[in-house]
Amino acid sequence: MTGLEQFELVETVLRGTPAVPGIAVAPAIRPTARVNVDARIGPISESDRAAELTAFHAAAATVAQRLRDRAAASSGAAAEVLAANAAMAGDRGWLGVAQRRIAEGDPATMAAIVATEQFAVMFAKLGGLMAERVTDLRDVCDRVVAELVGAPEPGIPTPAMPSILLAADLAPADTAGLDPALVIALATSLGGATSHTAIIARQLGIPCVVGVDGLDKVPAGTQVLVDGSAGTVTVAPDAAAAARRVADYRAVAARNAEWSGPGATADGHRVDVLANVQDGAGARAAQATAAAGIGLFRTELCFLERESEPTVEEQARIYREVLDAYPNAKVVLRTLDAGSDKPLRFAEHPDEANPALGVRGIRIAARDSGILDRQLDAIALAAAGRDVVPWVMAPMISTAAETKSFADKVRSRGLVPGVMIEVPAAALLAETILEHVEFASIGTNDLAQYTMAADRMSPELAALTDPWQPAVLTLVARTAAAGRTMDKPIGVCGEAAADPLLACVLVGLGVSSLSSAAPAVAAVGAMLSSVTLDACREAAAAVLGSADPADARELARKILVA
Ligand code: PEP
Ligand code: MG
Numbered sequence: 001m002t003g004l005e006q007f008e009l010v011e012t013v014l015r016g017t018p019a020v021p022g023i024a025v026a027p028a029i030r031p032t033a034r035v036n037v038d039a040r041i042g043p044i045s046e047s048d049r050a051a052e053l054t055a056f057h058a059a060a061a062t063v064a065q066r067l068r069d070r071a072a073a074s075s076g077a078a079a080e081v082l083a084a085n086a087a088m089a090g091d092r093g094w095l096g097v098a099q100r101r102i103a104e105g106d107p108a109t110m111a112a113i114v115a116t117e118q119f120a121v122m123f124a125k126l127g128g129l130m131a132e133r134v135t136d137l138r139d140v141c142d143r144v145v146a147e148l149v150g151a152p153e154p155g156i157p158t159p160a161m162p163s164i165l166l167a168a169d170l171a172p173a174d175t176a177g178l179d180p181a182l183v184i185a186l187a188t189s190l191g192g193a194t195s196h197t198a199i200i201a202r203q204l205g206i207p208c209v210v211g212v213d214g215l216d217k218v219p220a221g222t223q224v225l226v227d228g229s230a231g232t233v234t235v236a237p238d239a240a241a242a243a244r245r246v247a248d249y250r251a252v253a254a255r256n257a258e259w260s261g262p263g264a265t266a267d268g269h270r271v272d273v274l275a276n277v278q279d280g281a282g283a284r285a286a287q288a289t290a291a292a293g294i295g296l297f298r299t300e301l302c303f304l305e306r307e308s309e310p311t312v313e314e315q316a317r318i319y320r321e322v323l324d325a326y327p328n329a330k331v332v333l334r335t336l337d338a339g340s341d342k343p344l345r346f347a348e349h350p351d352e353a354n355p356a357l358g359v360r361g362i363r364i365a366a367r368d369s370g371i372l373d374r375q376l377d378a379i380a381l382a383a384a385g386r387d388v389v390p391w392v393m394a395p396m397i398s399t400a401a402e403t404k405s406f407a408d409k410v411r412s413r414g415l416v417p418g419v420m421i422e423v424p425a426a427a428l429l430a431e432t433i434l435e436h437v438e439f440a441s442i443g444t445n446d447l448a449q450y451t452m453a454a455d456r457m458s459p460e461l462a463a464l465t466d467p468w469q470p471a472v473l474t475l476v477a478r479t480a481a482a483g484r485t486m487d488k489p490i491g492v493c494g495e496a497a498a499d500p501l502l503a504c505v506l507v508g509l510g511v512s513s514l515s516s517a518a519p520a521v522a523a524v525g526a527m528l529s530s531v532t533l534d535a536c537r538e539a540a541a542a543v544l545g546s547a548d549p550a551d552a553r554e555l556a557r558k559i560l561v562a
Pocket of ligand 1: 199296444
């Protein structure tokens with residue numbers, strides 16, 4: 001009997017790193033690999049070419065119809081993309097080039113690829129929106145090739161029923177395209193809790209566990225239960241027990257959902273509870289929570305797929321959507337944090353051995369200030385005529401000089417400048433940085449990565465990048481103290497602010513706002529409303545003296561959970 005068969009028969013618990021809380025049970029789906037075509041095949045004999053052409057047209061028509069059916073079954077942006085891709089599969093120009101190649105002796109698979117590459121070069125040259133379509137065109141081609149050789153469709157399948165996606169890893173762009181109604185949980189064998197895949201999953205409200213040992217042995221179709229709070233994937237769970245766990249989780253979530261803000265401790269100490277978003281749709285979704293505003297708009301996530309830099313007007317349109325969702329509230333936009341695991345094609349990143357330590361975030365402006373200048377112009381355009389002036393902060397600030405240069409640019413456009421504190425150097429010298437700006441927001445994901453010298457993407461190092469690490473919390477305390485001295489507000493917008501218990505500790509350390517993905521807002525607000533400021537301070541003092549994250553959690557739990 002193989003390992004796979006055992007999973008189907010016996011309940012097995014696989015352990016990973018909790019990334020997004022929530023429990024779901026459903027059959028597993030897996031991404032399908034694209035078919036590699038051997039370029040050496042061919043030419044085909046003249047007598048077979050008519051049949052090859054018929055097969056090609058049939059495959060293209062099947063793919064187009066499948067995409068049209070999916071478009072009809074979807075809504076919003078997903079429906080538009082699917083419909084556009086269906087049109088590509090039936091495009092006369094593309095079909096014509098492939099048809100000519102087949103007539104000259106190319107096998108249909110090769111003809112599809114050659115035609116696709118011809119159009120890809122042309123689209124890339126045209127730039128702008130056309131260049132954006134290259135990925136879609138290649139995706140359509142991969143599907144046609146798979147259809148021709150009788151292989152399953154490549155990429156993330158669109159399931160017919162709510163399912164749980166299991167994968168080795170997912171690119172942020174793949175995760176961003178998921179439909180939370182159909183992909184109800186996510187588990188990966190790679191990645192850390194603060195990888196951007198996990199962040200986007202949190203944004204979408206999809207329970208997620210990363211770095212799961214043994215996940216690659218679980219075949220598609222197996223029933224699995226993902227517990228995003230415990231960090232487990234139960235293969236072939238007992239059906240009744242699984243249903244009970246889902247129901248219990250829903251009951252707690254329903255209690256949290258009753259929290260209606262504003263953010264405050266039980267004894268009335270006010271704390272801004274805000275939402276992290278990645279686009280206008282995310283901001284509109286956040287309106288359903290009691291978040292008082294937006295504490296982090298990760299602007300780079302709007303452009304992960306872009307081949308070319310969006311124009312100032314186009315950017316302004318996108319930023320305006322987020323400002324429109326919170327017209328009278330605090331909105332903090334972060335300038336492009338491109339680089340490392342979120343490269344932007346138009347930012348022209350250098351080839352680096354250690355991209356996380358490389359030209360990332362604000363450092364891009366030192367090579368070419370144009371991208372930052374144009375983004376700030378776009379934000380100012382989006383903000384024009386509004387009652388509330390948006391706050392704008394820079395990622396990856398390390399020095400006072402970087403801060404001053406950024407703050408001057410932001411102020412000259414009538415906006416409110418701030419920084420992210422996510423590099424230990426910035427936390428250690430927070431006063432010298434705060435001197436130039438109006439506020440700071442602590443990015444605990446990167447602060448943990450750089451403090452502990454541990455890749456936030458690495459499942460093996462997840463214990464080191466745990467935001468409960470006393471060294472990380474010491475730097476949070478250091479920054480909050482600088483904020484008090486300089487009378488500047490200090491928030492936290494890293495994933496630490498999404499953990500209700502840790503959120504209370506952060507308040508005890510002196511932070512004045514907490515910003516988390518919208519699905520975590522209610523749990524954070526509800527927990528905060530159940531504790532006093534004194535208890536938060538007591539817990540903060542205890543965790544600063546703790547030995548390790550497990551000890552810190554335990555100490556905080558004893559003080560904060562009745
Ligand atoms: C952080 O580092 O904590 C943060 C909020 O920024 P990002 O996760 O986007 O790097
Ligand atoms: Mg960061």
